Structure formats: C-alpha cells, structure tokens
Amino acid sequence: MDAAAERRFRDFVAARSPALMRLAFLLSGGDQHAAEDLLQIALAKTVARWHAVDEPEAYVRRVLYRQQISLWRRATRRREIAVAEPPEGVAQDATQAIHMKIVVRHALARLTPRQRAVLVLRYFEDLPEAEVAAVLGCSVGTVRSTAHRSLAKLRVLVPELAEPYTMLGEAMA
Amino acid sequence: MTIDEIVKETLGRxxxxxxxxxxxxxxxxxxxxRGRVRTFAVIAGATAAVVAAAVVVAPAVLPRRGDDTRIALAGNSLIVDGPAVALPQSGELSADSDAAPPTKLVATPEAAMYAYYVWDYEQLPDKRQRYRQTWYLYNPATATYEKTPWAVVDVADGGYVAVLEEQHARRVGVLGPDRQVKWVDLPHPASSVKWSPDGGKLLLTSYSANPHGQLEMSGTVVVHRSPATRTGFSVVDVKSGQVSFRPLTSVDGDLGANLWLYWSQDGSLIWETQSTPPSTKRFYDLEGRPRPAPPHVAETYQEAGLSPSGRSLMVDSPDQSAIVAVKDVASGTTTPLRPLAGHWIEQSVAWSGEDKVIVWACELEGTNNCRVSEFRNRLLLVDADGGQAVPLTGYMANSQEPGAWVPLFARR
Known part of the structure; x- marks a missing residue:
C-alpha cells in the first residue's frame, strides 16, 4: 500500500467509523468490546484488499455481517457473547417506555447472530429482502423465514409485544 | 406502533x-x-533458568527477565498407569441417537467422544457474570458420562485425560485409571490444555488474567469485559514433568481470548487462529518463533481439518449446495456434503478413520433450510463421499444458548 492509498484508507475510516461502529455494536448485541473486535477484523480485511475494493463501505459492511454470522461455526468452543438475565422488574419510578426499551434490547441481544443480522439489515439499514439476501449470501426465502422466526422469538421473549401498550409516549394501535 | 416499528426504533436508539x-x-x-513481517520475541535460551530435577519451585521465586526470558522448571513425572478412560481399541459403533447430551457412549470404530462440556454463565454479585464450562467424562465402569469437578479437560488418543482445576490454573494434572491425579506446577497460570498428538507433551496457553473473566453489565448491556491478553505458553514433558514457558503475546486488537494455541498434526509446531486472509492459522515452533504453515491445514477453519493420513481436508463448500465439503488434497477436487437422510450438514467436528467424518447437522426443512433453527443440531457420522449418515446423538435445543454442550473426540 503506497502513501496515497494509506491516506485514502485513513480518510475513509475517519469519516465512516461512527456509522460502522454503530452497526458492529448492534450485530454484537450491544457488546462494545466484541463490536470493536468485529470492526477491526473487518477493517483489517479491507486493508488487505484495498487496491481491489471499489466501494469500501459496502465491502466493510458485508464483511461485518458475514464475519459475525460465521463466528458461531468456528467458535462453538470459545463462545463468549454475553447477555444479562432479564431485569427483575423495573424501579418504581421507571416508566413503562423505559422498561419496554430495556426488555426489547435484551431480547435482541439474545437472538442468534444470524437472526440479529437479518433484523438489523431489515429494520436498521432498511434494506429490501433481496438485498438482505445478497449481503448474507443466502436465498430470499431464508431471509424471510429467519426474519419471521426472529420476530416470533422476540414475541416469546417480550410477551408485551403481542399486547397493546404505550411506548415512548406514543399511543399504540 | 407495530413490532416492526418497535424493533426499528429500539435498534436506532x-x-x-x-x-x-x-x-x-x-x-x-x-x-x-505484522502479517507480512511479524517480529517475534527473542528467546534468551542461554539464560533460561533450569531448576534442578525433582525440585518444584514456587513460581514466585523463579528468575525472570521480562517477557523475553524462557522459564523452565522441573516437576514430577506425569506418567500414569494407564488411561483414565479405557475403551477397546476398536469396537462397534455406539450411539445415543435420542439423547442430547448423550448418556450412553458415543463412539465409532475409530474415534470416541470421551468427554463433553456444557457452557453457561455463572451469576456473580452485582449482576456480573462469568462464562463457565462444566465437564463430563465417560466412565466405562458405569457406562455413562459423569460430571467432573474440572474447569478444563483434554483427552488424548487412547483416553488419557489432562485437567485444570480452574480457568486460570496454577498447575496441570493427568488423571490415572484410579482417578488419582498427578500434578505439575506451572510457571504462569494457564487457561487451556492440549495433548500433543503422540501424548508425550502438554501445551498450556497462558493469559494475563482469566480470559473468561467477569462481564460487567449496565442493565442488559455488557459495558466492560475484564481484559485478558495472551502472555505465552508452557510445554510440559509428560515423562519428566519438566515445564518450559515461552512468551507469545497477543497484540492489542487481536481476539485475545480466542487465541488459544493448538498442536499441529505431527506435534512439531503450534498454531493460533488467524482471522485475516490469506491464511486461517498462524504457526510457531515450540520456541515461539513464527514458522510457515504445513501444507493445506491453513486453508480451512473446519475443526476436523486433515484426515489422519493427510489425504483429505474438510473445507467450506465452494458452492451453495452445502456448507461443508471434503477436499482431496492431491487432486484438489472437492465433494460438498449435501443434505443427507433428512439432515443439513453444518460443521465438521472430527474424522473417524479416512472415510467418515463426525459432523453437526440440523434437521432438513425444504431443500436448504433447517427445521426450527440451524442451531438445533445433532452429531452425525457421515461418509466422506456423502453416501450414508448415521445419527450419533439427539438434537440439542440451541447450540448458541447457555446449556449447550460441546463434544470432545479422540481416537480410541
């Protein structure tokens, strides 16, 4: 990598690392440490192919998703993605909205990497199913079934999602 | 607000x-x-402190000269009267196809599941948690797997068992057939133990702290993980009990806790996982000096790796018809392990001889999907040519959730 290419890479990281870190953080289920590891692996892979990468941000995002999903296949003996136990009730003065925000986050953290990745692509990145499938390297049918199962699991983990309630001050239909 | 909107808003915030x-x-x-020109620690072999035989010296008084110093100490022989788990050298296929984890012996004529562990999180005060493995070892006398008190276990071919008492252990032990343990003290606490392929040495990976250390939570979010970087490794000569420690640090930003060290197939080198292309593994000699990878093994992350003779290699499937494939290393041709007998094959675990592989597989739904989830899976013995499959265990509910079990195979 020559000096000009290195400068372009530094500029890219400086400009895009906040957005990429947000994505890595969600994919890691809110684990800051794991998110930093994940993003650094993706950036290292990007550096290695910098001369051949036309759209670096798209490339990093694709690596982030695939890396996170593939971890389970080779890390079953080393798995340490952690989640806490569900909160044992909220403080008396906590609002229902805050409680709901916490329990939904907790439920998202308990999804599998693939399930969480599909939801992040669909709902955080707003990608249509076909693009989600392209990023993850699977069929649209798999995306659809995984999204369905993920939401079903969220409903199991957060029974309130199946009931009318108020969140963040907004009335629910 | 719909569930879609709630998920979207929650993710954004x-x-x-x-x-x-x-x-x-x-x-x-x-x-x-670093990947191109990796510098390595200079081992000050001439100044290594070799303590007189049969004298076990407390680690605190060992001479140290910083990270470059090799530390060696003598211990007692770890030779035991026989394997802790004695199975017939060859035998019939034995499975427990409805149980997960199994209670009856899981074994093929060539390989046996001598042990397994269940992982979960131990609750600590203040809502902190710590990753924990609970190990089960097969007991031929009772013909079932029995819970052990050990924090870490490894089994050599033939059923020899090495153990650590804690996740950050000051000594390593070898179990005898009477379940008595012979111990050797370690210069640095170790968190992983691996038998060499010939059963003559033990490899122990050391960290600055327990790599499974505590997680601090804020509500449901992990806000801090106790940092642990790899400091080096010890090699124990089983016959003499002599221990040598070499520094081999993980560098800032590496996946510290994931950088366990493993033996190469012939026992002459050790390796760690490499997460950046082009290679999947980084090799070192037993002095901790970088070495080129032996042929083929660094092409794959598949746990089963090379077959016993080195003829075949488990690899990721080159096409989407399967996840796992068998590569003939001489010709380079690959045979994807496509759906078989109602199973979608997900991951290789170990070879059973040259012609069969033990794999994780989920229950096939449709043509390329798993019923319930891809994490509901069982152990399966499959022909390397994709011909036949035999279930070895029942389906575990979810391999990614606390309570999941992980098998440990070795040759009989």
Whole structure:
C-alpha cells in the first residue's frame, strides 16, 4: 500500500467509523468490546484488499455481517457473547417506555447472530429482502423465514409485544 | 406502533450507545504490516533458568527477565498407569441417537467422544457474570458420562485425560485409571490444555488474567469485559514433568481470548487462529518463533481439518449446495456434503478413520433450510463421499444458548 492509498484508507475510516461502529455494536448485541473486535477484523480485511475494493463501505459492511454470522461455526468452543438475565422488574419510578426499551434490547441481544443480522439489515439499514439476501449470501426465502422466526422469538421473549401498550409516549394501535 | 416499528426504533436508539474507539485505522494498518513481517520475541535460551530435577519451585521465586526470558522448571513425572478412560481399541459403533447430551457412549470404530462440556454463565454479585464450562467424562465402569469437578479437560488418543482445576490454573494434572491425579506446577497460570498428538507433551496457553473473566453489565448491556491478553505458553514433558514457558503475546486488537494455541498434526509446531486472509492459522515452533504453515491445514477453519493420513481436508463448500465439503488434497477436487437422510450438514467436528467424518447437522426443512433453527443440531457420522449418515446423538435445543454442550473426540 503506497502513501496515497494509506491516506485514502485513513480518510475513509475517519469519516465512516461512527456509522460502522454503530452497526458492529448492534450485530454484537450491544457488546462494545466484541463490536470493536468485529470492526477491526473487518477493517483489517479491507486493508488487505484495498487496491481491489471499489466501494469500501459496502465491502466493510458485508464483511461485518458475514464475519459475525460465521463466528458461531468456528467458535462453538470459545463462545463468549454475553447477555444479562432479564431485569427483575423495573424501579418504581421507571416508566413503562423505559422498561419496554430495556426488555426489547435484551431480547435482541439474545437472538442468534444470524437472526440479529437479518433484523438489523431489515429494520436498521432498511434494506429490501433481496438485498438482505445478497449481503448474507443466502436465498430470499431464508431471509424471510429467519426474519419471521426472529420476530416470533422476540414475541416469546417480550410477551408485551403481542399486547397493546404505550411506548415512548406514543399511543399504540 | 407495530413490532416492526418497535424493533426499528429500539435498534436506532441502541446504536447511539456505541462508542467509537480511537486508532482504528492505525491498528488495521499495523495488523497488516505484522502479517507480512511479524517480529517475534527473542528467546534468551542461554539464560533460561533450569531448576534442578525433582525440585518444584514456587513460581514466585523463579528468575525472570521480562517477557523475553524462557522459564523452565522441573516437576514430577506425569506418567500414569494407564488411561483414565479405557475403551477397546476398536469396537462397534455406539450411539445415543435420542439423547442430547448423550448418556450412553458415543463412539465409532475409530474415534470416541470421551468427554463433553456444557457452557453457561455463572451469576456473580452485582449482576456480573462469568462464562463457565462444566465437564463430563465417560466412565466405562458405569457406562455413562459423569460430571467432573474440572474447569478444563483434554483427552488424548487412547483416553488419557489432562485437567485444570480452574480457568486460570496454577498447575496441570493427568488423571490415572484410579482417578488419582498427578500434578505439575506451572510457571504462569494457564487457561487451556492440549495433548500433543503422540501424548508425550502438554501445551498450556497462558493469559494475563482469566480470559473468561467477569462481564460487567449496565442493565442488559455488557459495558466492560475484564481484559485478558495472551502472555505465552508452557510445554510440559509428560515423562519428566519438566515445564518450559515461552512468551507469545497477543497484540492489542487481536481476539485475545480466542487465541488459544493448538498442536499441529505431527506435534512439531503450534498454531493460533488467524482471522485475516490469506491464511486461517498462524504457526510457531515450540520456541515461539513464527514458522510457515504445513501444507493445506491453513486453508480451512473446519475443526476436523486433515484426515489422519493427510489425504483429505474438510473445507467450506465452494458452492451453495452445502456448507461443508471434503477436499482431496492431491487432486484438489472437492465433494460438498449435501443434505443427507433428512439432515443439513453444518460443521465438521472430527474424522473417524479416512472415510467418515463426525459432523453437526440440523434437521432438513425444504431443500436448504433447517427445521426450527440451524442451531438445533445433532452429531452425525457421515461418509466422506456423502453416501450414508448415521445419527450419533439427539438434537440439542440451541447450540448458541447457555446449556449447550460441546463434544470432545479422540481416537480410541
């Protein structure tokens, strides 16, 4: 990598690392440490192919998703993605909205990497199913079934999602 | 507000809590340079402190000269009267196809599941948690797997068992057939133990702290993980009990706790996982000096790796018809392990002879999907040519959730 290419890479990281870190953080289920590891692996892979990468941000995002999903296949003996136990009730003065925000986050953290990745692509990145499938390297049918199962699991983990309630001050239909 | 909207809003607000670390570009660039010209610690072999035989010296008084110093100490022989788990050298296929984890012996004529562990999180005060493995070892006398008190276990071919008492252990032990343990003290606490392929040595990986250390939570979010970097490794000569420690640090930004060390197939080298292309493994000699990878093994992350003779290699499937494939290393041709007998094959675990592989598989739904989830899976013995499959265990509910079990195979 020559000096000009290195400068372009530094500029890219400086400009895009906040957005990429947000994505890595969600994919890691809110684990800051794991998110930093994940993003650094993706950036290292990007550096290695910098001369051949036309759209670096798209490339990093694709690596982030695939890396996170593939971890389970080779890390079953080393798995340490952690989640806490569900909160044992909220403080008396906590609002229902805050409680709901916490329990939904907790439920998202308990999804599998693939399930969480599909939801992040669909709902955080707003990608249509076909693009989600392209990023993850699977069929649209798999995306659809995984999204369905993920939401079903969220409903199991957060029974309130199946009931009318108020969140963040907004009335629910 | 629909569930879609709730998920969308929650993700957006949650992402706001991500902190952007400094130096990301520097670390990525430095990592790339290290990959090309990796510097390594100079081992001060001439100044190594070799303590007189049969005298076990407390680690605190060992002479040390910083990270470059090799430390050696003598211990007692770890030779035991026989294997802790004695099975017939060859035998019939034995399965427990409805149980997960199994209670009856899981074994093929060539390989046996001598042990397994169940992982979960131990609750600590103040809502902190710690990753924990609970190990079960097969007992031929009772013909079932029995819970052990050990924090870490490894089994050599033939059923010899090495153990650590804690996740950050000051000594390593070898179990005898009477379940008595012979111990050797270690210069540095170790968190992983691996038998060499010939059963003559033990490899122990050391960290600055327990790599499964505590997680601090804020509500439901992990806000801090106790840092642990790899410091080096010890090699124990089983016959003499002599221990040698070499520094081999993980560098800032590496996946510290994931950098366990393993033996190469012939026992002459050790390796760690490499997460950046082009290679899947980084090799070192027993002095901790970088060495080129032996042929083929660094092409794959598949746990089963090379077959016993080195003729075949388990690899990721080159096409989407399967996840796992068998590569003939001489010709380079690959045979994807496509859906078989109602199973979608997900991951290789171990070879059973030259012609069969033990794999994880889920229950096939449709043509390329798993019923319930891909994490509901069982152990399966499959022909390397994809011909036949035999279930070895029942389906575990979810391999990614606390309570999941992980098998340990060795040759009989």
């Amino acid at each position: 949650w992402a706001d809590e991500a902190r952007v670390p400094g130096g990301l570009a520097d670390r990525a660039l430095a990592r790339r340079r």
